[in-house]
Amino acid sequence: MAGHSKWANIQHRKGRQDAARSKLFSKLSKEITVAAKMGDPDPDKNPRLRLAVKEAKSNSVPKDVIDRAIKKSVAGEGDDYEEIRYEGYGPNGVAVIVETMTDNRNRTASTVRSTFSKNGGNLGETGSVGFMFERKGEVVYSAAVGDADTVFEAAIEAGAEDVESSDEGHIIWCADTDLNDVSNALEAALGETESTKLVWKPTTTTELGLDDMQKLMKLVDALEDDDDVQRVTTNFEATDEVMAQL
Secondary structure, X not given: OHHHHHHHHHHHHHHXXXXXXXXXXXXXXXXXXXXXXXXXXXXXXXXXXXHHHHHHHHOOOOHHHHHHHHHHHHOOOOOOOEEEEEEEEOHHHOEEEEEEEEOOHHHHHHHHHHHHHHOOOEEOOOOOOHHHEEEEEEEEEEHHHOOHHHHHHHHHHHOOOEEEEEOOEEEEEEEHHHHHHHHHHHHHHXXXXXXXXXXXXXXXXXXXXHHHHHHHHHHHHHHHOOOOEEEEEEOEEOOHHHHHHO
16 A cells, blocks of 8 residues: 555654644544543553554653643543544545544534535545545554564564555554554564554555645645544555655
8 A cells, every 4th residue: 555655654754844733732632532531541451542642652742741631531521522534535536534523513514524625525425435445453663673574573473464564664554453452562572663543544546646646635734734633544546756746
């Protein structure tokens, strides 16, 4: 899934330069609060919370911000949030999944629909593009942890399904229900991960040229700018030449 990996890399680079760091922190904090609310406030006893904390740490969220987000759940905040997934199409029919966490369903639906329309996309029904993705666990390591063979062996031993290795690093895939166990086993073998999270992995992709790729990035940026949107996933595929021009 080169397209998926490239998008992650764009986002990673973009995130480091992004002035809207506080917006990212806010979204990660919201996930922590809701995860703690849905289970135990102790990350060791709550796999979803543990993964949320890990993802926050990998994005340099300070410890006091993480602790404050957990305390909010104990204080009763986060009760009103519900998770809603929207599905639609972007430029050239590329599939887009938008994961939201909101305390106002009508506001979020209206904003997401409007954002698609203004940026050359169409909001579809639930399930309209979901069949083009699989729910998977994704664990990311830097290239420095070892060569492809070393990481592959550790991943299979940990119960993972597949590994993609490149000069930039290693992406390890596993069943969504196995992510907590697999990431624990991998950390014992390879050390701290760069990222550990549940993702929508495309099973089919749509090739985009430069013009459509620029339009897609504009759509995704606009969606991610909404405070209710937690994550946006697409199934684009693009050549290295196109990616280099972005």
